[in-house]
Ligand code: SF4
């Protein structure tokens with residue numbers, strides 16, 4: 001099979017090492033809250049800087065604190081930030097421009113294929129799951145409605161989801177593979193009072209409303 005027909009991570013870990021703050025991932029507000037919850041349980045220290053846009057820069061010097069050296073993998077792979085899930089796709093938010101990072105080893109290896117991209121279809125074909133993550137980001141960034149992000153812990157969350165569905169549109173449900181019974185929910189089209197009443201305050205690790213204005 002042609003190694004350049006679809007993006008395949010070479011696990012070189014280059015994108016988990018940051019020698020310059022400019023390269024570090026940009027996170028959505030709810031991601032900052034969520035990784036603080038994970039960090040609390042995992043005993044990891046994290047630092048973030050809020051940017052003018054309302055987004056956050058993750059301050060990482062050297063390897064990411066979630067990088068596992070012995071296995072050369074990401075400890076939070078199934079719940080890593082959208083910026084990491086999208087990589088090597090990059091979004092210039094102000095210009096609404098999609099780019100492909102030349103820092104990625106696979107991109108360097110398959111540069112001819114990458115530079116011949118000339119349609120959205122080509123991008124979807126080459127980066128199917130990364131494009132899925134990009135779509136999730138776009139949905140949150142450019143939504144005209146407020147987006148409610150909640151981290152909730154409890155063993156009845158799955159049953160409560162049906163009640164939430166009655167009023168809210170569920171953008172995302174993430175069940176943590178690291179912390180038992182921890183869920184990250186991204187919702188829109190409903191009120192925080194309704195969400196609080198349905199899930200019960202005691203189980204909520206955090207709840208924030210994101211209204212990012214990048215229209
Ligand atoms: S969260 Fe995971 S994928 Fe993202 S930089 Fe850290 S180790 Fe790498």
Ligand code: SF4
Nearest residue numbers: 009010012013015104
């Ligand atoms: S730089 Fe590219 S190939 Fe290397 S680990 Fe990151 S995504 Fe995979």
